[in-house]
Amino acid sequence: MKIVMCASEMVPFAKTGGLADVAGALPAALESLGQDVAVILPAYRCIRQAKLKLRKAKEGISYTVIGNNIKVYFIENDAFFDRDNLYGDKNGDYKDNLKRFAYYCRKSLDLLAEINLKPDIIHVHDWQACLIPVYLKTIYKDQPFYRNIKTVLTVHNIGYQGLFVKDEFPTLDLDWNLFNMETLEYYDKINILKGGMVFSDLINTVSHTYSKEIQTKEFGYGLEGVLRKRENSLFGILNGLDYSIWNPETDKFITHNFSVQTIKDKYKNKENLQTICNLPAEKNIPLLGIVSRLAEQKGFDILSDALPAICKMDIQMVILGTGDAKYHLLLEEAAKKFPKKISLHLKFDDALAHKIYAGSDIFLMPSKYEPCGLGQMISLRYGTVPLVFRTGGLADTVDEKNGFVFDRYTAQDLIETIGRALKVYKSKKKWTELMERGMQCNFSWRESARQYLKLYDQAIAS
Structure with missing residues (x-):
């Protein structure tokens, strides 16, 4: 199966939180199960400054290879990504975040056709990548290359939704008809995560219980209604733990290594x-x-x-x-x-x-x-x-x-x-x-990856 992972951060290239750990570990676990995986990231300053062996895929796109053969593509745009931080600074979120991540999502889709990489699944993470399923089913829907590509959205924390004032809607290059309460509108604002939830083929979150909780008022952060409508397309898959880092038998930080036996x-x-x-x-x-x-x-x-x-x-x-x-x-x-x-x-x-x-x-x-x-x-x-x-x-x-x-x-x-x-x-x-x-x-990534493969199969069959 060909899988393209789209996330705004990934270990070891750029990290602010747990999303980066997942985006780093899951592709490796999927590859170990025989899958063909690629990843697309923005080319942040921290990535450009790291001494990576980058190759040119085409103008504005570089890539490196990790694992056995996981290609990680970087979308370049200095005006958007050559900054100290990923999403904001001490004054708050960057004011042009909608433009930045709309650009990332469009370029990610364009890249696939330009290098003839047609995946079975595009797996998007959190609001920053949520315009990919939106664009796939609107702007790109009549282009033959993109037919039959299915999308899975992972919501890591529903509290982060990508909310923007409606005056920014033209930035998205979408028809104003899509600014409605069934798709991208949320209390007269644009809600990018909501758009991803509506347009993705399947949705999952990072535990079974959380997938149930976010359908309630207490935990849904205003999107519980959207999720209840998609209840049959919503699943929970636990994140794995990287046992190469967290292992008492080999941990270099502790004075005495031990196991169940010792x-x-x-x-x-x-x-x-x-x-x-x-x-x-x-x-x-x-x-x-x-x-x-x-x-x-x-x-x-x-x-x-x-x-x-x-x-x-x-x-x-x-x-x-x-x-x-x-x-x-x-x-x-x-x-x-x-x-x-x-x-x-x-x-x-x-x-x-x-x-x-x-x-x-x-x-x-x-x-x-x-x-x-x-x-x-x-x-x-x-x-x-x-x-x-x-x-x-x-x-x-x-x-x-x-x-x-x-x-x-x-x-x-x-x-x-x-x-x-x-x-x-x-x-x-x-x-x-x-x-x-x-x-x-046992909470290994290998087990989580097996669950994701079942989810991908379900998305392809949908």
Whole structure:
């Protein structure tokens, strides 16, 4: 099968968030299953400055090859893409983002015909690539080359929709008839994600539970009606985890590598973590780890309310991340008050993140909503028992066999669930069984790629 992936960012070329990780890992996993994959990206400044071996595909298009034979094409336009950042700067989003990504989408489609690359599937990610299915079924629909190309849209986070004032509609080169509530109009604005949802052959999001949640008012961000209409074309596929990076048996960032068979060596990592975080190196005190953006979406509103009660428990906590100033302040005060209980690190530190996943007993992830989430998958791999709120990808990966789950989003429920975990922790046998079951979970990209292949087959048959 020929698949073209269109995304606005991709590891290792350009990254602001989790979309880049998916766009980097999925093509490689699909190729390993024998598929023919290409990727199209904007040629941002960071890509032009990287010392890549770029070849010319044609004027304004360069490419490089990764994996065995994955061609990654870069759409060049210095006026649009030669900037410090991908989407905006300290003043907010770039004012011409609609023009920039409309150009990227048109050029991506033009490129296919120009180099005679006719895919079975174009797989688009998030609003920045959503005009591709729109154009395919409007401007390009009568061109023979584009017939029978099917599209799949992956929504990574429905909160980001690509909203623009309607005065910009002519930028899109579309008929004004398409500015209506059935397609691209949203409360008198242009909504690019909505257009992608309406025109794509199939839609998926990054967990089964999240695919259900976004059809409700609470999680749909105003697009729940559109998604309910397309309920039979909407699916959930979990993101995979890159086990070449997240593997306790080979992890270079941790002091003692370990496996299910040598799970006792995990405690040497706990001792190391306690030491570098200036916490008393006490083996039997449960150590809670958090690696997160410090934001309400990540559960820090209820965690803040629960903190006084948690600090009365016989526990230690290591917290790593940055985010909202109010949570910085609150956590700094708590860390000053309880220096032998809380070790706070307000920064991004990849090496320390690995050490927290390996050395903690419990991984706290009480997110209010979480489309997929990787933290819980990583912690399971490292035998660190996740404690989560039942939402999105957390609900699909954590249950009472491998972790602890609470169902009401309140500080009291969080406190009670931590209390429940601490009771189980006292039974070494039960706790070891939890750890072992977690370490045996498999969230590989290969499995996710197999699910995507089924989705592509379904799109082709539609």
